[in-house]
Amino acid sequence: MKKLALGVMLVCASMGAVAKDWKVIRFGVNPSYAPFESKAASGELVGFDIDLGNALCARLKAKCVWVENAWDGIIPALKAKKFDAILSSMAVTEKRLQQISFSDKIYNVPPRLVAKKGNALQPAPDTLRGKRIGVEQGSTAEAYAKAYWEPKGVTVTSYPNQDQVYQDLTSGRLDAAFQSSVQAELGFLKTAAGRDYAFAGNGVADVKTLGVGAAIGLRQEDADLRQQLNRALAEVHKDGTYKRLAAKYFSFDIY
Amino acid sequence: MNEIIAIVQEYGQAYLWSDGYRLSGLAMTLWLLLLSIVIGFVMSVPLAVARVSSNRLISGPVWLYTYVFRGTPLYIQLLIIYSGIYSLEAVRAQPLLDAFFREGFNCTLLAFALNTCAYTTEVFAGMIRETPHGEIEAARAYGMSRFTLYRRIILPSALRRALPSYSNEVILMLHSTSIAFTATVPDLLKVARDVNSATYASFEAFGLAAVLYASVVFALVWLFRRCERRWLAFLQPRAH
Numbered sequence: 001m002k003k004l005a006l007g008v009m010l011v012c013a014s015m016g017a018v019a020k021d022w023k024v025i026r027f028g029v030n031p032s033y034a035p036f037e038s039k040a041a042s043g044e045l046v047g048f049d050i051d052l053g054n055a056l057c058a059r060l061k062a063k064c065v066w067v068e069n070a071w072d073g074i075i076p077a078l079k080a081k082k083f084d085a086i087l088s089s090m091a092v093t094e095k096r097l098q099q100i101s102f103s104d105k106i107y108n109v110p111p112r113l114v115a116k117k118g119n120a121l122q123p124a125p126d127t128l129r130g131k132r133i134g135v136e137q138g139s140t141a142e143a144y145a146k147a148y149w150e151p152k153g154v155t156v157t158s159y160p161n162q163d164q165v166y167q168d169l170t171s172g173r174l175d176a177a178f179q180s181s182v183q184a185e186l187g188f189l190k191t192a193a194g195r196d197y198a199f200a201g202n203g204v205a206d207v208k209t210l211g212v213g214a215a216i217g218l219r220q221e222d223a224d225l226r227q228q229l230n231r232a233l234a235e236v237h238k239d240g241t242y243k244r245l246a247a248k249y250f251s252f253d254i255y
Numbered sequence: 256m257n258e259i260i261a262i263v264q265e266y267g268q269a270y271l272w273s274d275g276y277r278l279s280g281l282a283m284t285l286w287l288l289l290l291s292i293v294i295g296f297v298m299s300v301p302l303a304v305a306r307v308s309s310n311r312l313i314s315g316p317v318w319l320y321t322y323v324f325r326g327t328p329l330y331i332q333l334l335i336i337y338s339g340i341y342s343l344e345a346v347r348a349q350p351l352l353d354a355f356f357r358e359g360f361n362c363t364l365l366a367f368a369l370n371t372c373a374y375t376t377e378v379f380a381g382m383i384r385e386t387p388h389g390e391i392e393a394a395r396a397y398g399m400s401r402f403t404l405y406r407r408i409i410l411p412s413a414l415r416r417a418l419p420s421y422s423n424e425v426i427l428m429l430h431s432t433s434i435a436f437t438a439t440v441p442d443l444l445k446v447a448r449d450v451n452s453a454t455y456a457s458f459e460a461f462g463l464a465a466v467l468y469a470s471v472v473f474a475l476v477w478l479f480r481r482c483e484r485r486w487l488a489f490l491q492p493r494a495h
Contacts (some may be wrong), residue, residue, distance in 0.1 A: 072448055075455045099455045137436075137445075138452030151274060157359075157439050158449075163340075168439075172359055181457050 022225055024063045025181040026083035026128060027053050030071040030139040032161060035186040035249045040167055048249045052106065053087045055241050059232035071161075075099055078217060084225060086217035089180075091140045093211045100221045103229045107246075107254040108213030110203030111141040112181035114169065116190065121176055121200040125152035134165040141178045143209040166193065176200060182254060262463065269446045270463060272457050281467050287360075287432045289366035292425055298372045300414075302381035302407045304405060317376065323377040324373035332370055338360040339437040341479065359438035366438075371428045376425055378420045381414035415486045422479035433468075443467060 006019045029045065031037045045066050057064035067083040074219040078086055078100060085103075092102045114132075115121050121128065128149055134140040137158040150156045162179060166188045169177045177184070181203050188194040204210070218226050236242045237255075246254055268275075272282035286454050306317040324332065332386035340346055341356045355361050393447050394408045447464035484491075 002262060072452050073457065095453060096455070124261060158441070158445075159439060160436055161296045167338060167342075171338075173341065173359075 005178050012181055018167070022060065022062050022084070022228060024065055025053075025057055025060070025085060025225070026067050027085050027087040028067050028069045028072055028074055028078055028083035029086075030069055031086045033161070033183060033184070033187070034073070042098065048245060049089060049106075051238070051248070052242070055236050055245060056229060056232040059235055060228055066232045070159050076219070078219060081219075084218070084222065088099065089214045090217050091211040092213060092215050093143075093209075097216070100217045101223075101226060102215035102217055103226055104233055104234065105215050105255075107211040108203055109142065109180045109182045109254055111139075111179055111199040111210065112184060112203045113176045114184045114194075114197055115176035115200040117196055117198045118177075119218055123151050123178075123201045124205050125154060128154040128176075130150075132173065134159055134168055134174040134177045135166060136160075136162045136179060139179065140210045140247070141180065144204060144206055145178055146150075146208075147153040147209050162187065169197070170194075182250065258454070259459050259463070262450055262456060262459050266422075266446065266450050270443070270447070270467065274441060274446070277441065279472075280443050280446040281443055284429070284432050284435070284443040285437060285471065287367060287440065288429050290364055291432075292428060294364075294368040295371035295375050295428075298368075299379055300410065302372065302376040303383055304410075304433060305390040306376055306380040307383050313426035319395050321377050324370050325377065329366065329370045329431050332377065332438065333363060333366040333434060333437055336366045347472055359440050363440045364439045367428065367431065367435075370431070371424060374424050375421065378417050378424060379413060382417040383409055385416070386412055411468075416490075418483050418487060422475065423478060425479075429468065429471060429475070454493045458469075 014255050029037050029049065031039045031047070032044055033047075035047050036049045037045060040046045044111075046069075050066070053066070054064050065083075067077075069077045069082065071088070074086055074088065074090075075096065077083065086100075087106075089107075089109075090096070092105070098100075113121055119140045121131070125148065130153060132155045133145055133149065134157050135145050137160055139162075142156070142158055145154070145156045157174070159168070162183065165174070165179065168174045171194055177188075183200065184199070189197060189199070216229055218229075233242075236245075244255070261271075270280045273279055278286065280356050298408065302320075305313050306321070308314045336356075337359060341362075346352045346356055389410065390408055391404065394404045432442055433444040435442040436448070443464050445461050450463075451460040454460065
């Protein structure tokens with residue numbers, strides 16, 4: 001088994017040495033996470049990740065193709081070569097690193113609680129005990145809440161997607177929702193439905209469950225694509241494209 | 256293979272009965288199945304009798320009920336009951352309704368029970384209609400009242416003859432429970448999704464769930480076969 005793995009690695013490495021020319025880069029995306037990636041009414045993909053991906057492709061003189069995929073199957077799909085990279089605000093984690101590799105960080109957004117305005121909730125187990133907190137299944141916020149809050153008597157309920165978390169927050173089933181702060185601000189707090197809601201406490205940080213930030217997910221064998229994307233990323237930072245694109249969506253620094 | 260062993264070691268308990276804080280996985284799936292099947296069965300027998308009534312005022316509403324619940328996807332029924340009903344101010348203002356619909360489990364159970372009851376009602380009603388005329392005439396000749404006729408002749412025979420189609424409905428219901436996570440109920444498929452998103456070992460994660468579902472179906476088929484052998488013996492071809 002080890003020999004086979006070594007062989008495969010050698011073959012991959014030698015292929016990498018030939019440096020495939022990436023004329024077309026196919027990005028896998030799950031467009032349900034505004035403002036990073038979502039679908040406009042016309043069906044067109046919009047968001048910061050989409051703009052950033054297109055800017056990277058322009059740098060690399062490659063054609064960008066966007067492939068939509070369900071979130072919970074996005075890594076298997078990458079490995080099955082349905083696309084070449086995941087650009088869908090995927091956070092870098094230990095477990096994901098065992099399966100795929102990542103580009104340099106594209107941004108780092110901490111998760112934050114959202115609850116009715118005027119409440120005294122804080123992201124700490126003692127103020128949350130006995131409360132119902134909604135999280136998205138498979139998110140890093142879920143991992144954090146399950147690791148640090150659930151054992152201390154907080155009811156952590158997982159949802160198939162983030163929209164349902166907000167829906168149950170407004171209907172009153174949940175006391176608070178826990179998710180990426182950018183997602184919460186633009187996907188909920190700034191919408192009509194989120195009028196009466198606000199952040200509760202500050203963002204939390206924990207490398208073990210939350211990771212170091214989001215990056216572009218890549219197949220481990222595609223080291224050349226990783227190099228090229230990292231180079232393009234450095235360039236869009238240097239020439240101000242990144243700042244310009246980010247300013248379109250965020251009022252604060254997300255890097 | 257190593258992957259499967261690692262998954263079983265880490266998530267075996269969640270797959271089978273508990274995620275450490277509440278019922279999850281197979282136990283939750285079976286609990287949902289059992290409750291909805293029992294509620295559905297108990298309600299469907301009187302509804303089936305009403306369904307075959309020659310009085311339109313009695314059979315009409317039951318026809319409408321089965322038409323609505325068989326005519327729309329269970330998934331949509333669950334969404335309406337879980338998200339739709341609880342979004343109504345009037346429901347939340349009523350403490351009893353609020354307490355009931357607040358829990359995702361109650362909503363799921365309600366949707367499943369109403370759905371399986373609709374199908375079961377039609378199965379039973381069909382079997383009641385197919386009761387041989389001779390048996391009914393014989394019972395009338397004995398002077399049985401309508402109630403006695405149903406209790407002693409029609410229902411025992413109809414329910415027995417319904418066994419094969421009813422077992423199908425139970426198995427389909429088991430598979431339908433896999434949408435329970437839509438209402439945040441941590442059923443077997445939800446655990447498989449958890450494992451998939453935590454390990455990305457999709458084949459192993461969903462494969463384990465599939466094996467568990469299949470084992471339950473195997474047990475159900477065996478159980479119904481036993482029941483059929485016992486209660487449908489009179490329909491078996493006999494060798495002398």
